[in-house]
Amino acid sequence: MNFSHAVIVMGVAGTGKSTIGALLAERVSVAYAEGDDFHPAANVAKMAAGVPLEDADRWPWLDSVGAWARERGEAGGVASCSALKRAYRDRLREAAPGVAFVHLAGSRELIESRMRERKGHFMPVALLDSQFAALEGLGDDEYGVTVDVEGTPEEIVERAVGALARL
Template sequence: MKPLIVVGGVAGCGKTTLATALAQALGVAFRDGDDLHPTANKAKMAAGHPLTDEDRAPWLAACAAQLAAWGDAGGVISASALKRAYRDTLYAAHPAVRYVLIRITPELATARAAARPGHFWPASLTLSQFAILEEPGADEPALQVEAIWPTDQQVAAVQGFLR
C-alpha cells in the first residue's frame, strides 16, 4: 500500500510545491485541491469573501472522494484542511490518509499569496485562514513542517514520518 497524503496549510505556504515534490518522490499521483473547488467557491474567494463550513462541504467531499479513489495506489493532494473537522472528513476516506501541515508566519504567507499572479485567492483573505487554523492534535496521523525549509528537507521529513 502506498501513502495517501494531504498537504495542508494556509494560502501561500507552499502546498502545491511540496505536494508535487512528494508525489514525484513517492511515485504516486498528485492532485491540486484547488481544482476541486466548485466555481461558486472560487468566485466567492476571488471577490474577497472567506468560505463558510457550508461552502467547503462539497469541496471536502470531492477531496475525500479523490483520496478514496486512489486507495491503496496512493496519492498526494494539496488541500488546506485547516480545521480538525475538515481533516476528519479526509481521514475517513481511507485508513492510510496522513496530513502534513506546512507552518508559516502570517506575514510571509500574505506576501507569498500577493505574489501569485492570476490566482483566484486574494492575499487579503490570508489572515482569515489563520483565524480558523487548528493545528493537528497528538491523536492525528499528522506531521508539521516549516515553510522556510527547502522543499527537499520537507520531503525528507515526510518520508521519515511515513516510515
C-alpha cells in the first residue's frame, strides 16, 4: 500500500497515537513524525503542570505539524497529532491538502488504564477529561477513518491500513 499524501493519526491522549503512527509508517514504508516533538517548550510545560492548552497555544503547533505533512508531498508520511477539534483538522488540511486522518477511538476506561501504565510522558491522566470534552469525532465529510483501539498495536494498524485502503 502506498500513501500519496500524509496521514495524521489523531485522538485523545493515551489512545496510542505515537505507537500506532510509528508502526503504521513502518508498515507502509513512509517517514514518521511524532507530533509532540512539534510542541514548543511552553506547551509541554503547561501540559506537564496539568493545565490544558488553549487554542492560541495550539495554532503554532498545528501549523508546524501541517508544514511537515505538506513537505512530505507525494512521498507520503505519518504523523501523530491529537487534532481533537474540527477546526484543528481544518487548519491541518489548509496546510496539507489531501491529508487523511486516522482517529484512534476507545472507551475512557481503557484509555485511562493505558495512560496510568505509561512512564515518562508529560501528559497527566488529570487532563484526559479535558481531552474528551474537546474531542469532535470525524465528520462524514472528512477524509479519514475511525479505528477502535481495542487489541494489540499490530491489530490496530491492520485495521487502520484496511480502512485507509477503502477511502
